[in-house]
Amino acid sequence: MARKNQKAPWEPEEEIIWVSKTEMKRDMEELQKLGEELVALKPNVLEKFPLSEELYDAIKDAQRFKNEARRRQLQYIGKLMRHQDAEPLQQALDKVRNKHSQATAVLHKLEQLRDRVVEEGDTAIADVLELYPHADRQRLRQLARQAVKEKKAGKPAKAYREIFQIIKELNDEEY
Template sequence: MTEYDDQEFDSKSKTQLKNEMQDLQKLGEKLVGLGPAALDKIPMDQELSDAVKLAKRIDRKKEGYRRQLQFIGKLMRNRDVEPIQQAIDLLENKHQQATAQFHKLERLRDDIVARGDEAIDQVMERYPTLERQKLRQLSRQAQKEQQQNKPPKAAREIFQYLREATE
């Protein structure tokens, strides 16, 4: 057996290590870019929290800011960054989730206006707390407004009612 056979084949190349360090530094930049309320939701220890707060105070055009980001990346090497990454992903995805919910409610509303009682039955199965009679009345008003080319006041009311019921 040679000395080469005994070495681990798992060792990472310099490039892989450098890329991992850059990823940690980018994660640190995201932390620095968050507001105070969002930072409170991120699970991190006091040392890392202090380093992030210091980086926020340093002028971004100065060399000290770059070095502080490198220091944050160095601190993160010794920590489990998975919970931090998950918390940041959750914060970034809130807007996308809200937009998806908005579009879902719009589709439900359009479906209720177009198909009437059949769509209302499906919505009632999904949201049993809604009032069927109110939905039917608003649906009929919305259809009537569509036929008369009036502004969609009832359709807006359906949307508001669905949004209130799903929150």
């Protein structure tokens, strides 16, 4: 005879996971912060996100609202996000942020290359030609000499900026 409080061997044991009220509030606040970041995005960037129609409309409304109405709308967006998987939204947001930082890193790299062209001259220009074979060597040498003269004379760095623009255009053509 089997005991009453024993489970039958074929019934799987369910593991109950208890979530504290504080943890639930923390999760809701994170979703609301994610919603705030989505509201801060421009409409053309927002269209690329995997949003439900209801959530998209709520975000568009929040972008129009001010003060208290905006606060309430952000809470509503957080509520809507509880019923939607937030992981794809977070990944898309990270991608948007990363794209900006990648563009900044590329610009820093191009600035360093420009500085090398002005300081080192022909050796750095050879490196530029290695990276961008269709670059105009003569124009770069001329601008590098002109940038050095401008720097010594204390004049505005017109040639210095022009070298950057040429390198940037070469880089944009490449990609």
